Amino acid sequence: MPTVFNWQLGREMSYPYEGGHPKRQFAFVFNLNRCIGCQTCTMACKSTWTFSKGQEFMWWNNVETKPYGGYPQWWDVKILKLLEEANGEPQRWDVAQRDEKKPYGVYQGNTIFEAAEKHIGPEPQRVLGYLPSDEEWRAPNIYEDNSTGYEGGKLGLSKEGASLPEHKTWFFYLARICNHCSYPACLAACPRQAIYKRPEDGIVLIDQQRCRGYRKCVAACPYKKAMYRPSTRVSEKCIACYPRIEGKDPESGGRPMETRCMAACIGQIRLQGLVKMNPDGTWAEDRYNPIYYLVKVAKVALPLYPQLGTAPNGFYMPPRWVPRRYLAQMFGPGADEAITKYLTPDRELVAVLQLFRKTNRIIFRYAIEEGPKVYETERNGKPFTLYNDTIIGYGEDGTELIRTQVEEPVHVRPAQHLNSI
Numbered sequence: 001m002p003t004v005f006n007w008q009l010g011r012e013m014s015y016p017y018e019g020g021h022p023k024r025q026f027a028f029v030f031n032l033n034r035c036i037g038c039q040t041c042t043m044a045c046k047s048t049w050t051f052s053k054g055q056e057f058m059w060w061n062n063v064e065t066k067p068y069g070g071y072p073q074w075w076d077v078k079i080l081k082l083l084e085e086a087n088g089e090p091q092r093w094d095v096a097q098r099d100e101k102k103p104y105g106v107y108q109g110n111t112i113f114e115a116a117e118k119h120i121g122p123e124p125q126r127v128l129g130y131l132p133s134d135e136e137w138r139a140p141n142i143y144e145d146n147s148t149g150y151e152g153g154k155l156g157l158s159k160e161g162a163s164l165p166e167h168k169t170w171f172f173y174l175a176r177i178c179n180h181c182s183y184p185a186c187l188a189a190c191p192r193q194a195i196y197k198r199p200e201d202g203i204v205l206i207d208q209q210r211c212r213g214y215r216k217c218v219a220a221c222p223y224k225k226a227m228y229r230p231s232t233r234v235s236e237k238c239i240a241c242y243p244r245i246e247g248k249d250p251e252s253g254g255r256p257m258e259t260r261c262m263a264a265c266i267g268q269i270r271l272q273g274l275v276k277m278n279p280d281g282t283w284a285e286d287r288y289n290p291i292y293y294l295v296k297v298a299k300v301a302l303p304l305y306p307q308l309g310t311a312p313n314g315f316y317m318p319p320r321w322v323p324r325r326y327l328a329q330m331f332g333p334g335a336d337e338a339i340t341k342y343l344t345p346d347r348e349l350v351a352v353l354q355l356f357r358k359t360n361r362i363i364f365r366y367a368i369e370e371g372p373k374v375y376e377t378e379r380n381g382k383p384f385t386l387y388n389d390t391i392i393g394y395g396e397d398g399t400e401l402i403r404t405q406v407e408e409p410v411h412v413r414p415a416q417h418l419n420s421i
């Protein structure tokens, strides 16, 4: 099998095809500290792309309640178990080797591609995976808001009710779409070569004419974001709202727009962009691209289960209240550093966080104009100063898209009468 460089693992890895990378890559950052599980993103996607016959159980965007929820049910528990069995141990990283090219150190285990190479069985596998049962696809947010486990009935609901142990409970919402991976497992597994990655933006698509519905992509995608449609007998997946990325949405004025799920986000957790790529699949330096800044400079946004090896292009700011061991399993060894930085953000990070959901056009560059000091305090034992800086987001052609401030203006309306609202 050829080898490719996976910067998220800090090493070369086996992949069924030679590495080929787009000029720029569709990527996004979700701040999980802010998601309120309202599912507006889920419905924005569903009402745009998956409202037809045969797509009833198809949720290209879903938001699941962790740790117990999942769509399809147990998707991450199952693939982690398979990988750990293949590796003979939980994930292991050599963090001492961390540097600019290997921001999380070097992953020591096998990926889902390498584990499949070692698989012994009647059928050769290109990717370690499994096909979920129909029942597992039944609900996009099963165990919604469940913060503790108990013996459940058929639907996972307790017949006796459950009491929650105080102060020991936690949960969070994990919003998910296809990661438009740099080394897609869906693409690697397809015997028809029906899946391709677009050279202009790295969006991963399934050619509906070539697909014969073998469901190898459904079994291979570790994130379970390739889905089978029984009415057409072919597979479908998130298309990253590519007409919007291309600036073809009637509303766009010809400018690249963020996807429907990003633009609809009530909690303002989402920021999407296009990052410049080097020919080896690493990110080209683009210091003032907000996605580049959050992932590569501030290092507050991390890939989801990087140990799987697909080099996902969705990055998450981990929820600060969740046990660190759980976060390390989910986001790799960068979780501690990301939370420390988020809890006491520096001046630039505070400003960049204001860009989330201030425009539905894609921001390619930002600039900060310094403003006055607002106050000084101490946060988590460290000095913290808040400045009312102005942050400006620019489009691809350098046009100013958005200008906002750290301190939101407060408008006090004059009272009309005693009960005036």
Ligand code: SF4
Pocket: 177, 178, 179, 180, 181, 184, 185, 186, 187, 204, 220, 221, 222, 223, 224, 225, 226, 237, 310
């Ligand atoms: S998340 Fe799954 S469906 Fe999407 S590109 Fe990666 S492997 Fe393919």
Ligand code: SF4
Pocket: 034, 035, 036, 037, 038, 039, 040, 041, 042, 063, 173, 175, 264, 265, 266, 267, 268, 269, 270
């Ligand atoms: S719209 Fe935003 S806040 Fe609401 S569930 Fe989706 S990601 Fe979370």
